[in-house]
Amino acid sequence: MSVMSQVDMPGRELLARLLVTLGALRQRMQAFVDLLTQERQAITALAMDQLTSVSEAKLRLLEELNADEDVRKNLVEQLAAMWKIPADSVTIGQIADQAGGAVASQLKQQQADLNSIILAARRSNQVTGALLQRSLTFLHDAVGIMRAPFHVQPSLYSESGSMQASALGSVWLERRG
Numbered sequence: 001m002s003v004m005s006q007v008d009m010p011g012r013e014l015l016a017r018l019l020v021t022l023g024a025l026r027q028r029m030q031a032f033v034d035l036l037t038q039e040r041q042a043i044t045a046l047a048m049d050q051l052t053s054v055s056e057a058k059l060r061l062l063e064e065l066n067a068d069e070d071v072r073k074n075l076v077e078q079l080a081a082m083w084k085i086p087a088d089s090v091t092i093g094q095i096a097d098q099a100g101g102a103v104a105s106q107l108k109q110q111q112a113d114l115n116s117i118i119l120a121a122r123r124s125n126q127v128t129g130a131l132l133q134r135s136l137t138f139l140h141d142a143v144g145i146m147r148a149p150f151h152v153q154p155s156l157y158s159e160s161g162s163m164q165a166s167a168l169g170s171v172w173l174e175r176r177g
Contacts, residue, residue: 011082015103018075018095022110025068029117032061036124043131 035058042051076095080087083098092111096104 011079014075014079014082015095015099015107018072018079018092019103019106019110021068021072021075022092022107022114025065025072026110026114026117028061028065028068029114029121032058032065033117033121033124035061036121036128040124040128040131043128043135 035054039051039054039058042048042054076090076092077087079085079095079098080090085094085098092107096107096111099107
């Protein structure tokens with residue numbers, strides 16, 4: 001007989017709330033990955049207004065993710081206390097094993113989906129970081145070129161008005177070419 005059948009009503013409620021919270025975290029993380037893609041597109045297009053909008057949306061989403069994560073931690077702590085498991089080391093997998101049955105497979109699936117989306121967010125963020133690094137390198141090189149002293153071609157005539165020999169050779173090449 002699984003532990004879930006032995007879990008009292010508050011335990012079942014905690015598990016149900018944990019499933020809902022993991023689902024919310026998964027959805028918000030997917031929205032975050034989508035925002036990272038939009039951010040990269042805005043950077044590529046140099047669309048500063050769009051970049052500002054995406055950045056503001058990311059900040060709001062991160063606040064929501066933090067709130068969901070706080071709820072998840074609280075639920076895990078309550079379940080750990082109920083089952084007399086150390087809260088600082090309990091995992092969703094351990095909770096699923098304790099719960100057993102259909103809830104266990106749902107918890108494990110939610111956790112696997114969430115882990116997959118978190119990895120996608122990391123990869124997307126790395127791509128955006130590389131894009132920004134290349135952009136910064138390009139801008140740095142462009143500013144370096146703009147700050148470099150101009151290479152002035154020697155004048156064809158001297159101050160006295162006579163033709164200079166070094167400039168004369170290049171004139172002939174220009175005329176013959």
